Amino acid sequence: MADTSSAPLLDRSRTIAPPGYNRWLVPPAALAIHLAIGQAYAFSVFNKPLGSLLSGDPANPAPGDWTPTQIGFTFSIAIVLLGLSAALFGKWLERVGPRKAMLAASLCFGGGFLIASLGVSLHNIWLVYFGYGFVGGIGLGIGYISPVSTLIKWFPDRKGVATGMAIMGFGGGAMIGSPLAVALMNQFKGSAPQGVAPAFIAMGIIYLLFMQFGVWTIRVPADDWKPAGYVPSEEHNALITTGNVSADNAIKTPQFWLLWVVLLCNVTAGIGVLETASPLIQETFSDAAMGAGRGVTAAAAAGFVGLLSLFNLLGRFFWSSASDKIGRKLIYLIYFGLGVVLYALIPTLGHNLQLTLYVVVACVIISMYGGGFATAPAYLSDLFGKYQVGAIHGRLLTAWSTAGVLGPLIVHLLHDSAKQKGLTGAAAYQNVFYTMAGLLVVGFLADLAVTAVNEKYQEKGPVTIEAGGH
């Protein structure tokens, strides 16, 4: 092995694992990043406090207090920047390695909170947009893709398990971020309006430090490393390539765009449920429908949202791990095939006031939404090889950004239209679910059309990781 001790600390060569390195140290490093950036899913916990900085009373905002739409835009910017930065910095990540990328992600994500804190103190929404949305969003994008290709290289025998574990962290991040934010805001309530600005500072520092564990423990395997006793499967799966396709060539293939549509449909449909979960269950199972005092309360609806988050997390690991056994294409056919049935069933269960079954079906739907995210990197690795899979994954995530805008838009348009027609309860949402079921049919067909990538797109001759970014 070449002497790399004189190379800069962040240099990729300094992260190459020594012989005998325990690969099970790598998923916690990845999780340290994803658990932190997954906080983004819990941004809504700041909605009410941010909307009452001047009045001090969430129920009675003062003139000049930020509106829910203004505040919600922060999250939208962050998600759009997530997709854009993942697409833009993917090749850079492959070149410099995961350590430098994770450090950049931690600085952007933690720094974004600090800038946003200044915006809150000065009551300047543009600074909040710039801090949490723009700078933090870049941290989200780089952080999200930074451990993916490394995990695939460490776990060629269990790609789905490995990426499922990391991406599960993104789902779990909200579960930590939400109670943490509430606890910090309560702690600082006496010293600043709603305690938001100091809570942002504390969260910026906490996440910056927490992510350093990932930065400094991540290791990449040597180019010739294989798991002990690992023999690449001789079983013929036409979709699993032995070649390598660069990120620039991948986007020229129909397979990339089919997967883009697959992710777009899966995420758009899932966001349809997540976006409306709280009002959905309260309106469908209201006192008017269930009888006085028997309807779903706001607290119970919050419990429903929490349960969905839990299944979003579990689905990421469960379905992605299952894809190692039954194949990526088939698992997406299950997401979409079963999804169509379940989405179409939701309005009926609502009409019939079958609450328990309704909750169970929604949880399964959301588990497959999470599974769709977690299985994507392994699917890309199967189709395009591991050469620049991180960069290809980054480009695929633009589908997420698109869905982040499209999903809520579809839901609000259809729901508002139903309300204008005088529909209430489950009926007000039925077109939302039928439309999402239609989207899943499109996803099913796109996945069905995925075939092996034509060899003309593959790199000729051996590839080296260092050359990956050039």
Place this chain on the structure above:
Amino acid sequence: MNPHQPSAAPAAIEEARGGSAVLAWLYVGIPLAWGVSQTFIKALALFK
């Protein structure tokens, strides 16, 4: 020379690496378990 000596060092290294992995998993597992428990407690309201 103790015949077991050559293999003792790799065994110790293996053990240390196993220990590191456990600590690494605890580092991420504890906050995750706390978050999951908080969510689960909140979710119980749905079944009351």
